[in-house]
Amino acid sequence: MKIDIISVVPDLLQSPFAHSIMKRARDKGLLEVNVINLRDHTTYARAQVDDYQFGGGAGMVMMIEPLVNAIESLQKNTQYDEVIFLTPDGENFNQKMANHFSLKDKLLLICGHYKGIDQRVRDHFITKEISIGDYVLSGGELAAAVLVDAIGRLIPGVLNDETSALTDSFQDNLLAPPVYTRPETFRGWKVPEILMSGNHAKIAQWRMDQSLQRTQERRPDLLDDDQ
Ligand code: ADE
Numbered sequence: 071m072k073i074d075i076i077s078v079v080p081d082l083l084q085s086p087f088a089h090s091i092m093k094r095a096r097d098k099g100l101l102e103v104n105v106i107n108l109r110d111h112t113t114y115a116r117a118q119v120d121d122y123q124f125g126g127g128a129g130m131v132m133m134i135e136p137l138v139n140a141i142e143s144l145q146k147n148t149q150y151d152e153v154i155f156l157t158p159d160g161e162n163f164n165q166k167m168a169n170h171f172s173l174k175d176k177l178l179l180i181c182g183h184y185k186g187i188d189q190r191v192r193d194h195f196i197t198k199e200i201s202i203g204d205y206v207l208s209g210g211e212l213a214a215a216v217l218v219d220a221i222g223r224l225i226p227g228v229l230n231d232e233t234s235a236l237t238d239s240f241q242d243n244l245l246a247p248p249v250y251t252r253p254e255t256f257r258g259w260k261v262p263e264i265l266m267s268g269n270h271a272k273i274a275q276w277r278m279d280q281s282l283q284r285t286q287e288r289r290p291d292l293l294d295d296d297q
Contacts, residue, residue, distance in 0.1 A: 071100065071101055071102070071172075071174065071175060071176070071177070071221075071225050072102045072104070072148065072175070072176045072177075073101070073102070073103050073104075073176075073177045073178075073179060073218055073221075073222075074103075074104045074105075074106060074144055074148065074150075074176075074177070074178045074179070075103065075104070075105050075106065075178075075179045075180075075181065075211075075214050075218075076106045076108055076137070076140050076141070076144075076178070076179070076180045076181065077105055077106070077107065077108060077181045077209075077210075077211055077214070078107070078108045078109060078119055078132075078181070078183050078209070079181075079183075079209060079211055080105040080106070080107045082209075082211040082212070082215075083103075083105045083211055083214065083215060084105075086215035086218070086219065087101075087103045087215075087218060087219075087222075091222070091223050091228060091229070092218070092219060092222055092223075094228065095222050095223070095225060095228040098227065098228070100225050100226075100227050100228050101218075101222045101225055101228065103218060103222075106140055106144065108132075108136050108137065108140055109136075110140075111136045111137075111139040111140035111143065112133075112135070112136035112139070113135065113136075113139075114133075114135075114136070118133075119132055119133060119136045120132050120133060120183070120184050121133050123185060127185075128185075129184055129185030130184040130185060131184060131185050131186060131187065131188055132182060132183060132184060132186065132187040132188065132191075133188060134187075134188040134190050134191055137180070137187060137188070137191045137195075138191065138195065141153065141178070141180075141191075141195050144178060148176055148178075149176065150176045150177060150178045151174040151175055151176055151177060152171070152174065152177050152178070152197045152198050153178045153180065153195055153196050153197045153198070154177060154178065154179050154180065154196070154197070154198045154199070154200055154217070155179075155180045155182065155187070155191075155192060155196040155198070155199045155200070155210075156179060156180065156181055156182060156200055156201075156202070156210030156213040156214050156217070157182055157186065157199050157200070157201060157210065158201050158204070158205070158206050158207075159199070159201065160198075160199030160200040160201040161198070161199060161200055161201065162200075162201055162202075162203070162204075163200050163201065163202050163203075163213075163216070163217065163220070164240070165220070165238070165239075165240035165241065167200070168220040168221050168224055169224060171217075171221045172221045172222075172224035172225050172226075177221075179210075179214045179217065179218075180196070180210070181209055181210030181211045181213070181214050182209065182210045183208070183209040183210070200213070200217065201213070202216050202217070223235060240292075243285075243292045243293065244281040244282065244284075244285050244292065245281060245284045245285045245288060245289060245292070246281065246284075247276075247277040247278075247280035247281045247284065248280060248284075250262070250265060254266065262276070264276045
């Protein structure tokens with residue numbers, strides 16, 4: 071999968087994909103991430119990419135021309151499955167969306183800044199608008215990093231058995247059960263006996279019960295979410 075990201079702060083996107091599972095995905099050739107500096111696509115003096123908003127009001131708006139120049143120059147070489155704008159007024163990102171995007175081939179992510187981007191870009195170029203939660207970040211970069219991480223680890227072949235996504239929280243609309251490792255007893259706090267029993271059927275049942283209980287307690291909304 072190829073993911074291109076347009077940003078005015080490309081440095082913010084260097085580290086998130088350089089470690090751990092994202093690094094492995096890139097090293098294996100399963101994920102390619104390219105960060106494009108929007109300022110390389112402006113024709114305005116001093117690499118300007120934003121301006122005052124028409125109608126007045128505080129906050130700058132990202133101008134249409136640099137964004138369209140960047141998008142169209144990328145589209146010359148790549149046909150994207152989706153052009154995604156990260157924005158707090160977008161659709162809330164969730165595991166179902168991550169699963170869906172992980173099966174795509176080419177994505178273009180656009181990070182907003184300031185008050186946002188000129189609405190005409192949204193009207194004519196963006197195919198999906200996504201928020202990572204009900205709070206406002208300084209820009210879309212951290213949101214883009216969240217998307218790439220959540221999607222990238224689901225690309226077939228990225229995770230091995232030990233890191234399998236099948237038992238993650240939110241797969242099957244359930245939170246994950248508690249997990250334990252050595253030592254078996256610490257300060258008198260014992261690991262649940264069932265996990266030491268070697269009875270795999272019983273362990274699976276216990277984990278399912280714990281998952282259900284956790285979900286009921288913490289996120290009952292997930293249990294009646296039938297989408
Ligand atoms: N940009 C600023 N805040 C955001 C959010 N919550 N989600 C996605 N992009 C954003």
